[in-house]
Amino acid sequence: MVKLSTVILSEIKQKTTRRYLREGFKDTLRIFVQGGAGGNGLPKYVLKASCSCSANIRNSFRFGGVGGKGANVVAVAKENLTLEQVYKANRSKRYIAASGRHSTHNFILGTPGEDLKVEVPVGVTLVTDFGKKLGELNEENEELVLAKGGPGGHPKNGFLGVKGEAYPVKLDLKLIADIGLVGFPNAGKSTLLKAISHAKPRIAAYPFTTVRPNIGILSYKDLRQISMADLPGLIEGAHKNKGMGHQFLKHVERTKLLLMIVDINGFQLSPQYPHRSCLETIMLLIKELEMYNAELVKKPSILVINKMDTEGSIQRFEEVKDKLKNLKESFKDYPSEIRPENILKFCDIIPVSAKERPADVEYVKNRLRNLLDVLAELEQQEQLKANSGLYQEIRQKISEKQPIRV
Numbered sequence: 182m183v184k185l186s187t188v189i190l191s192e193i194k195q196k197t198t199r200r201y202l203r204e205g206f207k208d209t210l211r212i213f214v215q216g217g218a219g220g221n222g223l224p225k226y227v228l229k230a231s232c233s234c235s236a237n238i239r240n241s242f243r244f245g246g247v248g249g250k251g252a253n254v255v256a257v258a259k260e261n262l263t264l265e266q267v268y269k270a271n272r273s274k275r276y277i278a279a280s281g282r283h284s285t286h287n288f289i290l291g292t293p294g295e296d297l298k299v300e301v302p303v304g305v306t307l308v309t310d311f312g313k314k315l316g317e318l319n320e321e322n323e324e325l326v327l328a329k330g331g332p333g334g335h336p337k338n339g340f341l342g343v344k345g346e347a348y349p350v351k352l353d354l355k356l357i358a359d360i361g362l363v364g365f366p367n368a369g370k371s372t373l374l375k376a377i378s379h380a381k382p383r384i385a386a387y388p389f390t391t392v393r394p395n396i397g398i399l400s401y402k403d404l405r406q407i408s409m410a411d412l413p414g415l416i417e418g419a420h421k422n423k424g425m426g427h428q429f430l431k432h433v434e435r436t437k438l439l440l441m442i443v444d445i446n447g448f449q450l451s452p453q454y455p456h457r458s459c460l461e462t463i464m465l466l467i468k469e470l471e472m473y474n475a476e477l478v479k480k481p482s483i484l485v486i487n488k489m490d491t492e493g494s495i496q497r498f499e500e501v502k503d504k505l506k507n508l509k510e511s512f513k514d515y516p517s518e519i520r521p522e523n524i525l526k527f528c529d530i531i532p533v534s535a536k537e538r539p540a541d542v543e544y545v546k547n548r549l550r551n552l553l554d555v556l557a558e559l560e561q562q563e564q565l566k567a568n569s570g571l572y573q574e575i576r577q578k579i580s581e582k583q584p585i586r587v
């Protein structure tokens with residue numbers, strides 16, 4: 182018995198001691214929202230002679246007084262707010278809006294409750310427990326009604342105020358960055374982010390130093406700024422929920438460009454795991470992206486091969502260079518469990534030393550900007566095309582209705 186409990190306890194202990202799992206970065210928060218109840222109406226329309234309301238109002242409500250509408254719970258997006266701050270501001274996580282006032286002889290029209298505003302970070306998606314997406318808030322001061330207040334009591338509902346909507350809502354924060362930096366632990370993501378931007382990520386010679394996404398800003402001479410998010414914790418088998426699983430991959434969904442970074446020497450998570458070569462690492466990373474969301478693989482991407490200052494790196498790069506040009510062919514002999522079905526087409530493959538060679542980092546920085554500029558131009562052209570179609574349609578409709586008189 183004693184032995185059994187020791188075994189169970191030691192298992193529990195093992196499961197909870199991973200440091201990187203305990204750190205407190207919140208990118209989801211579940212709250213409970215409830216709209217206010219409507220106030221009761223006044224069934225009797227026998228209004229006192231002393232009623233202070235005007236004859237007009239009394240006339241309009243001669244069938245009885247109407248209760249005030251219950252208040253809504255409304256989410257308001259705020260920049261520079263984190264989900265931790267939302268949680269700390271209200272640890273109960275319950276947001277219950279005020280009820281509407283009852284209708285009285287003196288106040289036939291009950292006063293509606295005042296909406297309850299919940300400040301949430303910009304970039305949040307709001308989903309109910311039933312999987313219904315209420316909406317997204319992507320701009321400062323954008324608002325979204327989370328739970329509607331109930332209508333006040335009136336003749337049609339028997340003068341009884343109706344309860345407001347009530348349910349739990351999940352706040353799902355997706356960082357909004359132009360570039361998403363993905364790679365297995367120790368590839369040099371933090372080192373590159375630090376060298377390329379003003380971010381101050383933690384860097385150490387062991388995996389999982391980064392436990393939360395870091396955002397760096399790439400500043401250019403013409404004052405253009407580009408944001409880059411370092412998304413940590415991705416490991417082989419993340420789709421089976423290993424490590425932090427795909428916890429941070431959702432942030433990639435909103436980035437315009439993927440920057441995949443691998444160590445030229447490959448990667449080994451721990452002695453229990455097989456050593457993966459640089460090519461295998463790329464394959465596994467694509468597989469993980471694909472397992473999370475096949476759409477991610479279609480994103481424009483750049484591949485950075487890091488640690489090109491280490492011994493034997495040049496020779497290794499020479500060996501792998503040609504294989505990188507035709508990934509489909511290079512991956513074909515691997516077993517299907519680790520081989521992705523879709524192949525990511527890199528816009529560029531850049532060998533660098535993020536730690537030792539600032540010129541390499543500068544090159545990556547400029548290349549990223551070029552690519553984002555090209556993407557923006559393409560997007561603009563697409564939009565113009567779509568708009569010109571729309572304008573033509575509108576013009577045609579107008580001319581059909583009002584033929585141009587010459």
Ligand SMILES: Nc1nc2c(ncn2[C@@H]2O[C@H](COP(=O)(O)OP(=O)(O)OP(=O)(O)O)[C@@H](O)[C@H]2O)c(=O)[nH]1
Pocket residue numbers: 364365366367368369370371372373383384385386387388389390391392413414487488489490491533534535536537
């Ligand atoms: N020789 C060499 N070492 C590098 C280079 N880039 C990073 N490193 C080292 O590799 C180790 C891991 O670097 P990080 O930048 O922390 O790697 P990471 O991908 O952010 O790791 P996680 O935080 O675990 O996700 C550190 O010891 C770095 O100093 C490089 O270009 N050359």
